[in-house]
Amino acid sequence: MDDDDPGRRVAAQVAAGGGLDGLHRLSETIEALEERRTDLVEELRRGRQATWEEIGRACGMTRQGATRRWAGRLRARSFGLAATAYQHGRPGYPQALIGSAVPREARRVLDLGAGTGKLTGMLVEAGLDVVAVEPDPQMRDRLAAAVPKAAVRAGSAERIPLPDAGVDAVVVAQAWHWFDQATAVPEIARVLAPGGTLALIWNVRDETEPWAAELGALMHRSDRQRLDTAPELPAPFGAPERLEIRWEHPTTPAGVLDMVASRSYVIALPEADRARLLADVEQLLATHPDLAGRDEIAVPYVTRCTRVRLG
Template identity: 40%
Template sequence: MSDPDAELRARRASSFGGQASAYARHRPDYPRAALEWGMSGANRPVREVLDLAAGTGKLTEGLAGLGRSVTAVEPDPGMLAELTRRLPGVRALPGRAEDIPLPDESADAVFVGQALHWFDLAPAFAQIRRVLRPGGVVAALWNHDDESVPWVLEFSRLIRTGVSRGFADPDRPLRADGFGPFEHARFAHAHRRSIESLLATVATHSHLLVASAPERERRLAEARAYLESVPHAGTGEFDYPLVTTVLRARRS
């Protein structure tokens, strides 16, 4: 018997490639402090970093900007092509978290941006441990709407669809064989947006990508009407409030 949630999860996980250009243009980056905190979980110098499930390179670019040697691994050909176009100087390889195309003990840190919830965790963490050097660190990051801001909470509610599910829950306790305890930190972040570009951003979210066209259009129209009523967002550009959550653990 098929599992509807598993089927939906697979559809959502594979929904991004056709929107790779929009994803690269409209998704937010990650705050420098979050990247530095992730790296500081290692008890060895962090020089070589793997960005796993790198997408179009949003996280890759930030890691490279910190002076690290970054290898990006991404399973979706469309996303990987966009990453290579945007960051031609970065080593970029096709591959999955459950079968990482790197040698044993070849990285000091493994970073995962906005993707850990799509992995098959046990084999993925076995692979991550394999490619990490002893004392290296794995860090998973998520950007979230800052729902402590009332108008952001209402906007988030309006864009939910019938296929919205809580696959990403960075607050859930996480354990992995061969790693120490996971530590947790949050960082304030913001994304400079206009009404048009914010709607373009949320249109790249998987629950909208796989929703029916009528539902997607209805949700985006309702969200637009709401944003036009919010004084803070109604004219020009504004800082859309985000929170970046990071989980990190050290390889034993």
């Protein structure tokens, strides 16, 4: 061992005595250090203090490696910066979804990556015992205020703060694409009771409506986010059941602007580009023949759900 290497010295101190206890302490320390490293990367990127190449060098990896490791995670963590816009602008879900996403026999349900509680509230209203897990503290504060009957906890899909076999069903709304699925799949299986279900849910704007297609073209002119809304899940989950529900979300022009502003790729834009995009959306809402002069706008959506059973 190189006694001049501070990392090795710290590791030796943490794992002193060895054995399972030493391994446990070392594993917890590694997780804490990795979380702190991610925080530092986020601070550097948000303040434009370092390039991905410089961050990669500091972490002993290439620019591509650093980007692959953290870029997606930082976008996932960006929602707290726009928690108010998210709460006001994002749609809820059609009522018919609940009976399809959660089996009738389920009683205790985990809403994983719960955001500000758009789905959590509907689950509580359906009479379910709901635990809502959300990593972002600002989103979590909104969630706790909006759905006081839910048990709100800090955590992530990769580290769920629940015991083994603790819930009958897990629902993931608008969040599956942010998870490290290699870690999340076994962790979700761990907290599910035998025979429990996992439901993955997305709201997708229906761009067969011409004005919605124009809105989508504006929103994605600099970044087209392509989501797999019909994913295949590995063992220990079984064959998927698929569901689509077409519906409309009533909102206002201000609500549409908040929906746009709450997208992760919009939050990440430089301020001038973000302001220009929102101005262009406002112009569309004010001038499109199907929208001009309206105080209420019906945004067309398709809600897609994939449900799988454990085992």
